[in-house]
Amino acid sequence: MNNLMLTMSLIIILVMLIMTLINFLSKKCIIDTQKSTPFECGFNPMSLKRMSFSIHFFLIAVIFLIFDIEIIIIIPMIMTLKSTMMYYWLLTSTMFTIVIMAGLAHEWYNGMLNWTT
Template sequence: MIMIIIFLMVITTLNFIIASLITLINKKSICDSQKSSPFECGFNPMTYKRLPFSIHFFLIAVIFLIFDIEIIIILPMILTLKSSQLSNWLMTSTIFILILILGLYHEWINGMLNWTK
């Protein structure tokens, strides 16, 4: 039992010595302020966080995402045509496309599709 305790103490001491040597010899111990600061897409992260943001760009991005999701939902409709009843498929797809057209009309009326403001 004493041999195991002595063996564990020797291993712990060796681990401590090796870890201390690694931290002393480490090249990266010299800190560079530019390298230690976070990199955020080329912008300085220490500037004012609330810079003005183009709401028009945001609306266009949201509309793009909505139409992407609509396409993802419409594409499987073609595959389900073979395995479903024609009347149920036609009613479901007509209602869905009607909702899409009404949403597009609403965006058009509110001027969200004007690209040059």
């Protein structure tokens, strides 16, 4: 029993040493400063820290999230078509579609969908 434990411990230590050696020799250990810097919010972190950025980037992201959540709400509506009363289902889906279209018209009217402005 004791000899088996010693053998297993030596094998585990040997495997750990081999894995550490492979890690040191791999190309992933080479640190590239450009690849290790974060790239977030549409601006380069290597540039000036006080440089202004376009708020339009955030508006497009918010619009995308809103329409993404609307898709999540629409899918269960389709699935519950057979199990609900047709009048209430039609009323709910029509009102929801009107709210979506009014929001889209408001965004379009205010120019939020134009990337160049």
